[in-house]
Amino acid sequence: MIKFADQFQYFEKFKKSEFCLPDSWIVVRLDGKQFTRFTDFHGFDKPNDIRALELMNRAAAKVMEEFEDICLAFGQSDEYSFVFKKDTDIFNRDRDTISSVVNSLFTSAYVFFWEHYFGYTKLLYPPGFDCRVVLYPCDSSLRDYLSWRQADVHINNLYNTAFWTLVKKGKHDRRKAQEILRGTVSRDKNEILFKDFGINYNNEPLMFRKGTTLIRKLVRCLKDDNCRECILQLHCDIIGDSFWEENLEILRQESPQLFHKPDGMVSYEVKSVSAVNVSNIAEE
């Protein structure tokens, strides 16, 4: 055996550290591991379980509360992506540490807050998430990535909504429902929902159709008219330019700006996950 005095130095040689390239957006993306089984065991509502999505959002908000350099997070289903500012120096940009601590804290919060959202539906066994870091050097590729994830929400949710409507309301078995949907495009699925079941897909909740976007904003509260930084939970389009224009500080890596309630609330469904209650947000 090697001598004690030399040990640390000896073992350091086996350790491999990798540092995230500077000047690049660090995206930490996590996904539920074997969540098909997990959702079955815990009787999740299909196609969307509001409790489960709220729990995901709560766990993600916890991660953002801990890491101030996360400027945006986007989640859907059992996945979440966290965007660290390009110039963050968190953990000296050590790839393994960033990835593991974010994932561990998220998982931990998921189990910790489970009871709050699921109540009497007990957690039967500990779930797991896998995780990896991906770097995006320029703003446009970061936006491409987030657009890709949100486009994915749309594709999956439209399919799942049609599928579970056929199964639950149409009384088809699952195989038959799959068969009906095979080869259909978006318009076909919209039509099946509307003609056969009177469902206008565009009236489905925004959270289901757009996923959840968490960002930091200053919010003026009605009760005391003070501004507070809080993490806002939005269900809006982030593919087009308007989101990025209304929240210029994100790509500019600047500090959170005052939140302006968008007119008519078409694209935004605001929900605070931090201290303030959204109904108390003052109009600017």
Place this chain on the structure above:
Amino acid sequence: MIKFADQFQYFEKFKKSEFCLPDSWIVVRLDGKQFTRFTDFHGFDKPNDIRALELMNRAAAKVMEEFEDICLAFGQSDEYSFVFKKDTDIFNRDRDTISSVVNSLFTSAYVFFWEHYFGYTKLLYPPGFDCRVVLYPCDSSLRDYLSWRQADVHINNLYNTAFWTLVKKGKHDRRKAQEILRGTVSRDKNEILFKDFGINYNNEPLMFRKGTTLIRKLVRCLKDDNCRECILQLHCDIIGDSFWEENLEILRQESPQLFHKPDGMVSYEVKSVSAVNVSNIAEE
């Protein structure tokens, strides 16, 4: 924005996958993040909190239950190391997946089983662990690594035992206790404990002095005389050769062998964390 059809291919180029070198032991090592604060908040007993150590061991056993290719795990304080067989093909040896899933499952189990070990002491906030993969190509360096970790248990625990004895029984404040211990070697600390407080360090619980080693063994149960594979929780020396000779199958990457209760139980303190109850282990 890029076209939908090309998206997956486009984003794959940003993703970086690394595969663990074949023919190497994969060690996944995790550590509690900011656990000094965590132990203070939750009033852990010092220098060792049995509930906390048992919870660590339970979470680690859960990980071993899920991953059959983990042949050994070693834990102490708020850290745990999991050793995957050299020839494992788990997740195609993808470094990030192995690391993140093991860490996430461990964290998840830690929170999940908290209540079982801490009872009325509520978990106040979700804890986190960091994690990384380290490869050891040859058996001797793997043993060196594990010896290093166990030597670390000894060094830390002797210091902490002396320190907290000076504080709790000696009524010294912490600064004074630090001062007394500054520059002392093992023998000095043993003497302080024995002469001043009548404590024979060697009688301290093995779990505190040796850490916890989890391995897979076939165990013959008294009640039905059948052999079952189970994960055994040991608190024995793993620096010397005898452990490795009694459990040759580990380094040989063979399937679990029958467990022989060591004579006199000097080095072993066996405790099953799986199905069988240790008191029911038949003598071979």
Place this chain on the structure above:
Amino acid sequence: MIKFADQFQYFEKFKKSEFCLPDSWIVVRLDGKQFTRFTDFHGFDKPNDIRALELMNRAAAKVMEEFEDICLAFGQSDEYSFVFKKDTDIFNRDRDTISSVVNSLFTSAYVFFWEHYFGYTKLLYPPGFDCRVVLYPCDSSLRDYLSWRQADVHINNLYNTAFWTLVKKGKHDRRKAQEILRGTVSRDKNEILFKDFGINYNNEPLMFRKGTTLIRKLVRCLKDDNCRECILQLHCDIIGDSFWEENLEILRQESPQLFHKPDGMVSYEVKSVSAVNVSNIAEE
């Protein structure tokens, strides 16, 4: 031994490929290995050997001739940096292949062209260069890097010019010359050169003071008035903005533009290393 049919697949698992992050400038930087010894053996002129610098430039130009995606190269002393366009797909951006092929071709050309520049001074043994790839995600950090290298030329060359003037003209031994220069700043060295030896450092050749920058340009030739793409060898400032404004196509990743001879030739000393002869460049 493993079966032949499975071999390729088996060995691929040991191979580690890494791909350069997309959207990042790929800089391949090489340095002479043990060149102090090499320059002594081959009797290089001090502080600068024009033959050696020209040979470096020729070898670098050869590399640029082979790799069209190299948009700029900067060299000094025994080092050279090659900048590949951010969007290059050369060798699928495989890090090892890019690095090794560039370095091998440079080395090969260095030996191949040796005789052309050194004539009767025979190459006594084969020299070596080390090499690595560094990524710069944004334009400003690429410019910072190149500025750093050019600042380095200035610092080294001023020191070396002063040192060798003290040795050669001042008849000091090397130790004494070092002593005289210890702790001096740029102004001091300029003064020593000017007051003691009548040398105005600013009149030293631009290649010595600014290093060599190779870029691609369209050049109109006097003889036939046709435009040809060629690699230009410049010895100008690349720290300030003017170089980048006169050659906007570099950072824009566009194709080579027409070369405009700068007024008065203050900052530029143009020298073609390709087909055209600079004296034949028509005034635009």
Place this chain on the structure above:
Amino acid sequence: MIKFADQFQYFEKFKKSEFCLPDSWIVVRLDGKQFTRFTDFHGFDKPNDIRALELMNRAAAKVMEEFEDICLAFGQSDEYSFVFKKDTDIFNRDRDTISSVVNSLFTSAYVFFWEHYFGYTKLLYPPGFDCRVVLYPCDSSLRDYLSWRQADVHINNLYNTAFWTLVKKGKHDRRKAQEILRGTVSRDKNEILFKDFGINYNNEPLMFRKGTTLIRKLVRCLKDDNCRECILQLHCDIIGDSFWEENLEILRQESPQLFHKPDGMVSYEVKSVSAVNVSNIAEE
């Protein structure tokens, strides 16, 4: 621009260094880049050009002379593999430095020694080699790798010998020769060579059939009866056990042992590439 004082630190963050895992054989493998074109331009003899193979061997020996920790090298056609001892600490095991310096020196030597082997056949342009490092943690996988390369020599050379015999002696055009060989196994090719052209493939030179293995040995010279360490050039089987048994020191990472001329010279064709002349090797 960033301040000068902080520059080095700033740029270090962009640099990515990777260290080869300890306790692993480091294999540096290089291949000619676009050598089909190169061999055509320089009129290489087909299927094997002795001058070219000797030049490869000479360049490889130069690399071994420089790096004492290379214990074995194996070459064929336009590729060479260099095996560094598992415990080498060369360049702190920095992957990029090891790979680039070995490749650069090899390339450099290839051009430097060209004239010695090719005489009046001038080198028309500088050739290039690509290169990468592959790690083999255990002895058996290193031997597997080398066996794979030597098996490759056999497969390629038998095919090429049959092909070029059909073309040169059989007066077939290349397309016809390819057609004749399509789908044939080794026995078929041997038969074509023997029946149609009277060529016994097993009488072809060992260098063509077995590639070249370079190892370090102590050799007793006839002239002065002294032992000298030299690099031996062998053309023998390295797939079976006998080579490794006769040269146990390689896998044991011990210093070079006395060379024993094998009886009858069946498997060995010894050729010194260093100081001693093989004809002067004394019988042990």
